[in-house]
Amino acid sequence: MFENITCIKIGMSSCGVAAGAEELYQQLSAVIKEKKLPVELKKVGCLGICYAEPLIEVKTGDNPAVIYRNVNIETALEILENKIPSELVIDEDLEIKNQKRIVLKNCGKIDPEKIEDYIQNKGYQAIKKAILELKEEKIIEEIKKSGLRGRGGAGYPTWLKWKATKEVISLNNDGKFVICNGDEGDPGAYMDRSILEGDPHSVIEGMMIAGFATGAAKGFFYIRAEYPLAVDRVQKAIDQCYDRNLLGEKIHGSDFNFDLEIRLGAGAFVCGEETALISSIEGKRGYPRPRPPFPSIKGLWDKPTVINNVETLANTPYIILNGGDEYAKTGTDKSKGTKVFALTGKVKKPGLIEVPMGTTLRTVIEEIGGGIQGNKKFKAVQTGGPSGGIIPEKYLDTPISYESLQELGSIMGSGGMIVMDEDDCAVDIAKFFTKFCVDESCGKCAPCRIGTIQTLKILEKLTNGEGAPEDIDKLKTICHSMEKASLCGLGQTAPKPVLSSIRYFEDEYLEHIKEKTCRAGKCSFLKQESVEK
Amino acid sequence: MINAIINGIQIQVEQGTTILDAAKKANIKIPTLCKHPDLDPTAACGICIVKIKGSDKMARSCCTEIEEGMDITTHDAEITAIRRTVLELILSNHPNACLTCIRNQNCELQSIAAEFGIAEEPFEKILSEEKIDESIKTIVLEPEKCIKCGRCVQACQDMQNVWALSFVNRGIKTKIAPAAEFKLAESPCVSCGQCSAYCPVGSIYEYDETSTVWNALNDPSKYCVAQIAPAVRVAIGESFGMESGELATGKLYSLLKRMGFKAVFDTNFGADVTIVEEATEFVKRLRGGEGILPLISSCCPGWVDFMEKFHSDMIPNFSTCKSPHEILATLAKTYYAQKTNIPASDIFMASIMPCIAKKFEVHRSKEMYASGNQDVDVSITTRELVKMIKQTGIDFAALTDSEPDHILADYSGGGTIFGVTGGVMEAGLRTINYLITGKNLEKFDLKDVRGLKGVKEADIRIGEHDLKVAVAHGLGNVEYLMNKIRAARETGQNPPYHFIEAMACPGGCIGGGGQPRNVNDAVRNLRINGLYADDKNCKHRNCHDNPQIKQLYKEFLGEPGGTKSQELLHLYYRKREEYKSYRETDFLF
């Protein structure tokens, strides 16, 4: 009994905690303490296999670690007694087949609250190499070679952003900034949260690299206030860095000084938009402003500012250590590397996945996601959240890239991927995302402020059975004007769910209008109280 | 210089020019709604979009700077259709209340809808249910009509630094209001009314008191008199096809007589008295008498209100002189009443002002009742007078000049420039010079304190004294001066200035919140030039030289700053909270 077990890791990201990992940890640690077992109990981040939480990984002697799913204290004790509940064993190789882990390589493997764990896994080697070997120009050169593009949604080449900030002379020549955008507000998305919770040091290292490459001496983490665990772990990680002089002055004995600070998100989706985010950090109302000027030239407090997404930054240590060329081996022609997705909806195995760019939607949904739950039929997959569109069965063999998804009327987005089956109604889906945009429109510009609510009103008419034949054209007209005349990305992309669902499921719209039927059985055709006034 | 193409036309403009302005050079008008020529673009409406070759997005021309080689299309079928849809969306969020709206025929939304020939409403009406806020009784907030252009917020926050108005809520529930559900009367609002001068629609406007005036004029028991502020005469003509800055003093006298006012006075006379009193006060302080330096001017009630809320530590520096129209009104109900044997209680005094804050000032504290009655019965704005003129059917522009009632109307050049930023300072220094040296200045024009620079500083030698003076206009500019005074005070140094003039509105009263709209610096300058020309043409340039003033002191007031003046023409200040509702009676007795 209790033979040979040396280490137990418990997945304790928000998803694990929500499934009971915290209690499990308390109970297990009490048992280990009471029985004085020589077992190291480790809190780790999200392994990505979210449908099977709580997860534990057990290492015995020199054997490969074994992962168990849906563990509670009873099963955990059985495992401790070497009564292996084989039905609970997860085949990790199978789970991460078709995946490639660059950004998530440490997630679920190391204790995010221990800087030693990160350092043991080549942590903070990249920044050292950047400072001591590469110097500014070559860092940007490597990032350019890697082909890395922004993971926050728009896919702008990261090196170009960095180069612009590096080259511009800041106002009064007194400072540039790096901002990590951790505002993640798409419904159903939790990639950035998992990275921040599971491997905060990788993002810190990314910010340091960005800071060194562009000449910024100060960085801000902008993290949603709804992510307390992420905030807590990042703060701990920052403190540990200061303790080891990895942050502060004269880093690695060089002239490079870098400070980091956390700012909490104001709780609005639009605050993830870079100019609104900057306003928010400045203490103003989180309103977007027109671009140009872009933040890379005129950003926080009018100083040149690199603003990157969490995942973008987490990629950079790998690129610096392994070289841009190595990174660029993964992916498609114009979309390099991997992409993390939060796969949710009607798949059998929802979770956090990281796949090479160019993987087909079908592989993601059928292989990694295990196909559709029950014996239902696949209907469509939504990428890019409220800013993206839905993609039907016909295009499942499309390799994922920025360009291909755009062509299909959706976007890569930040990584939300929601799978829908035949019980989902195209009009209802459009309504759901439009409602989200109605609530989240900041209200600054007329096309979005009024366009979203008018769109919603029409969609409500349709699902209430009051639709008129001209409504489809009206929707298209409003959507077109929103795309072209809205000030920021929220309003410009808010029409995507509507337009893509009309594009691929116009017959369902017509059924709602002419026959007052909903083939998915979602729409009751009863007049409901209008959602918004 | 930058070369670009707009609709196939080659243009050359300076670096930093927006597409909107560049298009004007090519004689192309890009339609706009939220852009005001005097304010930074807020980019709110989305009507001014254009195409730039090579980009599949459309750009807002109001805030996109033109770049070398840009190829821009401002009008094509797609752009026009989108603009129309955006406008229809905006109209779907705006009531069809034109006929009963204060801005009927004078509304930017109405005009653009007419330009686009909007004939039907494709979208469901979605109207705000927010209530009208009339609590402060100087300006009115009517949220239902608001198009969220944000101009008022820019005026209130960036220009005036008051922060009474801000954007509240988000999405379709966005409204412009004081924070945290406060009413305007409980907010920091100082009633400068700049918001109302910029609002394109009928969503923020002056609290209309024209009916009070009409009722008084129609009441046979009332002896109605009126006075006209300096700045009104160079702006009112704009509403009747006259040029900005064109002097309409004589027309105004004729008009008011025709409207039924028994006597017509001129606030410029009050300004002359103010200067005589204030210069006397200054010289007393300079010579080490009662009170401290710098002396800060107090003739602008918006500034006084702002000071009481945000800079109340400056109370000892404030001149105790009332504003010119209050002085004139007090004299009308004492001096004039005595001379004419008309009971003061029968006299109804209407002030015609460029200013909205005066609507509050007329009952702000007990000193406003110095004559024993409320000295000014009602204060209406230039815009309200315009409205009344239209109701009379009088062709204002065609009126011939006539004379006022001289006893309280003859004025000096110093009095008339009260209407511009720097004018109080200039008039004040002319008289201060006389009081100190016994002589009049040889050169009356003090150019250093003129013009539209936000803060103007000047050194002037008068007699033995090297005086440092400063002038600020637009409340956003006063902070700098106050902080300088404070810093010196805290470190025990000599005050950095001797005399400070501050006015709440940009440009001074000529840019007042109650003046005809569509003001920018070009318009301000024309109005300013109008008043300086008036100054130049005055027989007397110095307030103290005005014979009617001399007579007033001789017959009635006695010494400047003497007992009678103190009793009738001066007032006192108290700290007021930024967020608190004061009852009208709080400061009365």
Ligand SMILES: Cc1cc2nc3c(=O)[nH]c(=O)nc-3n(C[C@H](O)[C@H](O)[C@H](O)COP(=O)(O)O)c2cc1C
């Ligand atoms: C409405 C809206 C919300 C956004 N939210 C996020 C977000 O939560 N996280 C993020 O990284 N980028 C978000 N973005 C994109 C950012 O504006 C910006 O492009 C991004 O942070 C740049 O980083 P990247 O180049 O690394 O992608 C959002 C954009 C819009 C229009």
Ligand code: SF4
């Ligand atoms: S598009 Fe929407 S979210 Fe963006 S500025 Fe306009 S109203 Fe605000």
Ligand code: SF4
């Ligand atoms: S109140 Fe007037 S100025 Fe202010 S945002 Fe509304 S429409 Fe614009």
